[in-house]
Amino acid sequence: MNNKLFGTTFVAMLGTTVLFFGLSQAGTYAINKVVFPTKGFGDQTYIGPYDVSNLPETDAAVTVQTGVKAWYDEAQVQIKLQDAIIPFPLEVVEFNTDRTLTSARDGAKNELRFDVTEESVGTFLNQQFSPMIFSDEEIVSVTKSIREQLASGRKDQTIDISTALLASSSVETAITNVSFNNIETSVGIRNLMTALNGYVINPKSTFSLLEFIETADLGVLTEQDLTTVASILYASILQTNFGVDERSIGPVVPTSVPLGFEASINRELGIDFVFTNPNTTSFTLNLNGVGTGINASVTGFPFVYQYETTITDRLEFQPKIIKQFSSFVEPNTIRVKSQGQNGIQVTVFKYIKSSSDIIETKEVSKDFYPPVHKVEIHPLTASAPAEGTTDGTTTDGTVNPPIGIIDGSGSTTDGTTGQAPTPTNPGTGTTDSGTGTTGTGTSNGGSTGSGTTTGDDNNEKDSEPKYDKGGNLIPPSK
Known part of the structure; x- marks a missing residue:
């Protein structure tokens, strides 16, 4: 009897507990989903570069706001218009958290929503890209382009507004x-x-x-x-x-x-x-x-900047004179084969200007044209060697034919070129050696060479005069 009462009471209490638990859970569900609904995100959901997969909306908001705060501290956004690139001030950019979260879709890559006013963009354009003038339509187009590019959340980006302006202008x-x-x-x-x-x-x-x-x-x-x-x-x-x-x-x-x-x-x-x-x-x-x-x-x-070129640092280089020799040129005559031309070097500079101010100078090139050397053809002369020489060297130390001719091609050792003159053979002189007599001989070139020879070394020593300590001549021994 007692067991039956205990069982009945236990079942009643268990049922009541389950009932109250179910009612509490249902109430919580009703409050969260009906009275105060809370949005959550599913797998593979990104807002800008930030992963909010499986996060409720409140946690996702914290994640995105923290990331955007770091973005403001580190981002470098530049605006490019044709040839000019100017940093864009991020203080005129405002992040819209509510619009970002409400427009985000589950399982997709969603954009960040930044607010940039047309007034701030117009002020930036007129200040930084003067003297260019921007119409209201062009400012609206540029503002839209900046918002779209910022939506990716990239920290380093250059926004080219040239296309946006060109789409609204045919200038x-x-x-x-x-x-x-x-x-x-x-x-x-x-x-x-x-x-x-x-x-x-x-x-x-x-x-x-x-x-x-x-x-x-x-x-x-x-x-x-x-x-x-x-x-x-x-x-x-x-x-x-x-x-x-x-x-x-x-x-x-x-x-x-x-x-x-x-x-x-x-x-x-x-x-x-x-x-x-x-x-x-x-x-x-x-x-x-x-x-x-x-x-x-x-x-x-049109470009934002102006470009001008100038030629400076002009240098000229004198040509050398190249001498050539020819038997077809008359004596005491110099024929000019090539007049030659000065070499020139110039430097080209490019100046990049904003209005009348030079903001950058570039060296474009340094053009060098070597000189064209002057070529002279001299007569081919061949004089006989001076008297008393047998090797073609004159008594004043000069050489005839000209020094430097090394072969029959006309090239010279001093860098000049010319036709080699016909060499003249010096006299060799044949002698009757060892006889102590004087002889004469005829060279191949027809000149006559002379020379005195003596006997052997012993006879030479004996024939030399000898003197005693008093300076008296000692008669030669017989």
Whole structure:
């Protein structure tokens, strides 16, 4: 009886406990899900670069806010407009936590939401990119582009607003304008200029002149034609922020293009002219003839900075005189085979300006053209050796023929060149040795050489006079 009562009471208490536990859990669920619902995120959920997988919304908010705070401390955001890159002030950027969390989706990569006002962006543009003027439409477009780029949460990024501005503006201007005067425009030059006129240089693209002429039917083109056109292109490109990848000069001072701007082309040696457009906007080449010269310009979206080139540090080097000898030149006459030309070295500098202030100076190149040496042809003279010599050396120490001739090729040991004169053989003189007599002989060259010989050493010693201590002559022994 007691056991039955105990069992009944236990079951009643257990049921009551389960009931109260279920009601409490249901109440908690109702409060969390119905009265005060709390959002959570599932697997593979990211907000910006931050992983919020399987985190409730409150924890996800803490994770994202902590990451964004560190981003403000470390991030470096720059705004690029054509050729100018300026740091963007992060103090005008405000992070919107609520909009970021409410727009995030489970299992996806979500963006951060930053608020940047159009007023702050307009102030930044007008201050940093003066004297350029920005319309309200352009400021709205740039503000939208900055917000979109910041949404990734990258710490180091450069936001290029050139495309955003170009999309809202059709303004294109002549960025460069270069003329070469007194140029004899051949048919090849005119054909090449016609083919290049209107050529579009695409964003981030490279132009090669040799590759271009391979794709176009331009008729006969000489190396001088190509060099002239490449040179005016080079001079024009120097007035932009384009990069020059390949450019060479010729072996002699140019006469058809200005000094410092030559871009020599040689198809046989593969010598090319190559440059690259580093911008996100396109540009157009324009070439045409103007009177007795040619003109080149580049049109496109304007740059922030101005580019100027100058030629400085001009040095000249005198040529040497190379002497050659020839039997065909009359005596006392010097024939000039080549007049020679001074060597020249010039340095090309590029100045990058903001308004009238120089903000950077770059040395573009140092062009050196070696001197062309003067060549003189002298008469070939061959005088007989002076009297009393047998080896062709005169009494004043000079040598005839000229010193330095080492073979019959005309080269000399002092760096000059010339035709070797016909050598003259000195007299050798034949003698009757050991007899103590004097003899004469005739050399191969026809000159007569003389010489006195004596007997052997013993006879020579005996024949020498001897004196005693008092200075008296001692008679020779018999």
